[in-house]
Amino acid sequence: MIKVAVNGYGTIGKRVADAILKQPDMRLIGISKTTPNYEALIAYRKGINIYVPQQSFKKFEEAGIVPAGSVEELIKNADIVVDATPNGVGAQYKTIYRQFDRNAIFQGGEKADVADISFSALCNYNDAINKKYIRVVSCNTTALLRTICTMSKVSRVEKVRATIVRRAADPKEVKKGPINSLSPDPATIPSHHAKDVNSVIKNLDIITMAVVAPTTLMHMHFLDITLKDRVDKKDIIEVLSNTPRLVLISSKYDANSTAELMEIARDLRRDRNDIPEVMVFEDSIYVKDNEVMLMYAVHQESIVVPENIDAIRASMGLMSADESIKITNTSLGILKGYLI
Amino acid sequence: MIKVAVNGYGTIGKRVADAILKQPDMRLIGISKTTPNYEALIAYRKGINIYVPQQSFKKFEEAGIVPAGSVEELIKNADIVVDATPNGVGAQYKTIYRQFDRNAIFQGGEKADVADISFSALCNYNDAINKKYIRVVSCNTTALLRTICTMSKVSRVEKVRATIVRRAADPKEVKKGPINSLSPDPATIPSHHAKDVNSVIKNLDIITMAVVAPTTLMHMHFLDITLKDRVDKKDIIEVLSNTPRLVLISSKYDANSTAELMEIARDLRRDRNDIPEVMVFEDSIYVKDNEVMLMYAVHQESIVVPENIDAIRASMGLMSADESIKITNTSLGILKGYLI
Structure with missing residues (x-):
């Protein structure tokens, strides 16, 4: 013990x-x-x-x-x-x-x-x-790394371009903003997340951009991953489905926003409404030859x-x-x- | 007349x-x-x-x-x-x-x-x-097209990948949301903006992703443009500087968010605080070989x-x-x- x-x-x-x-x-x-x-x-x-x-x-x-x-x-x-x-x-x-x-x-x-x-x-x-x-590593970097290392089970990840839309504050933080602004974080490229991913996967060609949005619930990531090989969408869905710590959100049940994901967590009686899993919008998965694009949400408090x-x-x-x-x-x- | x-x-x-x-x-x-x-x-x-x-x-x-x-x-x-x-x-x-x-x-x-x-x-x-x-075309597509057609003066635009963070409502719209959520719009890829760009530039390889954020002031775009040739950052800044309807925002004066851009419009006594120009965060311009990444803001009401x-x-x-x-x-x- x-x-x-x-x-x-x-x-x-x-x-x-x-x-x-x-x-x-x-x-x-x-x-x-x-x-x-x-x-x-x-x-x-x-x-x-x-x-x-x-x-x-x-x-x-x-x-x-x-x-x-x-x-x-x-x-x-x-x-x-x-x-x-x-x-x-x-x-x-x-x-x-x-x-x-x-x-x-x-x-x-x-x-x-x-x-x-x-x-x-x-x-x-x-x-x-x-x-x-x-x-x-931080919440955003943890999400990026889980996703990238999972994708790499399908084919070698050659390049990652990501836009990170960050939540402005955690729900309990009452002194932080912005409340009605999009604030590039920073207004330079790359954001620190790329470097932080490189602290775990050296030499990966990754560039990240980040912006803060006035919401408290979750971050969202918009990824464009270039793999070594051409892949099928079903291979991507399969690997994502079979890796714990990543979950898929089907559009079937109308949960198409971070607010609705949080409502699911409440209805499921998750402790503190936490969802430590990376939440991938299944229908967002888009494959073009060896390029995979997708959107997912990140519960910053628990991931x-x-x-x-x-x-x-x-x-x-x-x-x-x-x-x-x-x-x-x-x-x-x-x-x-x-x-x- | x-x-x-x-x-x-x-x-x-x-x-x-x-x-x-x-x-x-x-x-x-x-x-x-x-x-x-x-x-x-x-x-x-x-x-x-x-x-x-x-x-x-x-x-x-x-x-x-x-x-x-x-x-x-x-x-x-x-x-x-x-x-x-x-x-x-x-x-x-x-x-x-x-x-x-x-x-x-x-x-x-x-x-x-x-x-x-x-x-x-x-x-x-x-x-x-x-x-x-x-x-x-719509506000977001207008901004994409202005930027893409301006870039094409430097080198042929071969590929565009963009994430669009949309404002939730215009300032006067009191019945729209979300107010504390990131809502993929839609939770599928590509968003309609890519198709809309293709209504003007046929055959351009463009894929867009969009999400709504709880703000009323401006949209923001995060672009990754692949050009035919390797370019220098100074060539990009030069063409952006010399094209009316696109303006640069220098970090020198601490305007690093859409709220601060709006404050500039008010201080400049722009009609209705409008900024019909695409507002490019100058320091965001990042060039890697033939790839150009940048962030800009879009004033949806006037562009x-x-x-x-x-x-x-x-x-x-x-x-x-x-x-x-x-x-x-x-x-x-x-x-x-x-x-x-």
């Missing part, structure tokens, strides 16, 4: 913590929190150990949350830490992880050089085995959760890719084939 | 009418309106003749607007009609234009076969000379206005492309080079 700590308990941290609680081979020893907000209170009520900065003990106690200890103690008590602190803060914490000689999983908001390897379970799990520091779980097993050298991915998918109810 | 009628006085119609008022060789004989709303009242106060359906005379008079006559009279009094009625209604009106033997300019909401030719001034003006019925003016001159056989485009640009204050 690996003892896992989650440092940072925001959008990603709380989901990774819940996912750890569902793993047969892991024990969540606690999470860290800097402010005693609603997320801290709900975690505390669930019996999760809350570790806080030394200077914040009083603040938490006043809010009715008795800390289990300091953040340093949390790290010391763990075999491995999932760092889900805000962008850039993980790099600062690395000093402490190193001081206590703890393995750590970082998020995509950190620079690639924070870790020994950037990670996507379907692409390079085995290269990450026994790596002390692993960085799970990296299964990759974080796999990264823990890879870092600890517990098992192979296939074994870990299978346990993660089963424990989290992650599908393949049609979402409904 | 050509006598021009504008049938339909909504988003496009009112702008075309104002543009006609600025042309040295045209006279606006009147516009048609079916309801005496604020647009009708403001037009009436400006002294524009309002023609209305026979059965609506009383309704208009009660609203303080004295009709100049019926819609049939408007058509009869004109040499040419610009049809700016809602999508699909133009095809019904064609019977009446034909009955009175009047030339007509249709909008992109009509099917291509409504007219003798689909039109983009920078692409095929001369083919449209003396054509009785001309269809000005087709200059094309409608040119289409009138082409249909009436008044002058060549170069002459008409020059007069249209000068009269409407349409720029080339940098927006600011």
Whole structure:
């Protein structure tokens, strides 16, 4: 049983913590929190150990949350830490992880050089085995890599051109915008996503463009993939249907937008309405000779959760890719084939 | 002096009418309106003749607007009609234009076969000379065609792949959505824009994908153009700088979103904040061998206005492309080079 700590308990941290609680081979020893907000209170009520900065003990106690200890103690008590602190803060914490000689999983908001390897379970799990520091790439990059590595089972991926329409903010973020604008992010090409994909698949010819749209639900990607060989649409649908962590959305049931996908997640009683699978609009799949175009939606809040779980097993050298991915998918109810 | 009628006085119609008022060789004989709303009242106060359906005379008079006559009279009094009625209604009106033997300019909401030719001034003006019925393609297609035909001055355009992020509604449309969703439009590939481009440039290898985002200000396009020859970025910037109806946005002045472009239009005191020029984010221009990628914004309410003016001159056989485009640009204050 690996003892896992989650440092940072925001959008990603709380989901990774819940996912750890569902793993047969892991024990969540606690999470860290800097402010005693609603997320801290709900975690505390669930019996999760809350570790806080030394200077914040009083603040938490006043809010009715008795800390289990300091953040340093949390790290010391763990075999491995999932760092889900805000962008850039993980790099600062690395000093402490190193001081206590703890393995750590970082998020995509950190620079690639924070870790020994950037990670996507379907692409390079085995290269990450026994790596002390692993960085799970960001939500958009995770979606790109899952899709590209899945396509590569059909034919070698020679070129990728992608437009990423990003959500402006997560549903809980009330201070971010835009609310009525399309904001290129950045107004230069390529966006950082191409480089981030290259941190996992070196030398892939990929160029990405990104724009922020005023929505909170999901990102969407518009991909143009050039394969080595001519392919049939049915081969693409087959490989997408048979790969867990990607699901197809049929137009048959009138779910043609991110809002309707979210409604499906609610009706299916998914935890927090999460859909960690890449959601491919089946009818969008368009094949012309060796070129495949498609559209999919990315639930930014949850997509990296299964990759974080796999990264823990890879870092600890517990098992192979296939074994870990299978346990993660089963424990989290992650599908393949049609979402409904 | 050509006598021009504008049938339909909504988003496009009112702008075309104002543009006609600025042309040295045209006279606006009147516009048609079916309801005496604020647009009708403001037009009436400006002294524009309002023609209305026979059965609506009383309704208009009660609203303080004295009709100049019926819609049939408007058509009869004109040499040419610009049809700016809602999508699909133009095809019904064609019977009446034909009955009175009047030339007509249709909008992109009509099917291509409504007219003798689909039109983009920078692409095929001369083919449209003396054509009785001309269809000005839609806002998105107009932007695509302006850009593609401009690029073709540098090298033959061999392939275009585009993602179109559409605005959900015009600013005045209060009953449309989505308000918090990305809605593929449609969730199939290609979107109709590719076919519409092919209505002007036959046989171009173009595939488009479209999605609606919850914003009202502008569309944005993300283009990947493959040219016959390798090109330099400076050649692309040069041709874009030297073509009126396309302008460059420099990142120097921090206008990196559609909201900020709109603010520039307001600060420049553009009529109705309109920017009929395609607005290219200069720093987005990315060249890799013979491949050019770029991002631009499209002001859906006004972009087709200059094309409608040119289409009138082409249909009436008044002058060549170069002459008409020059007069249209000068009269409407349409720029080339940098927006600011």
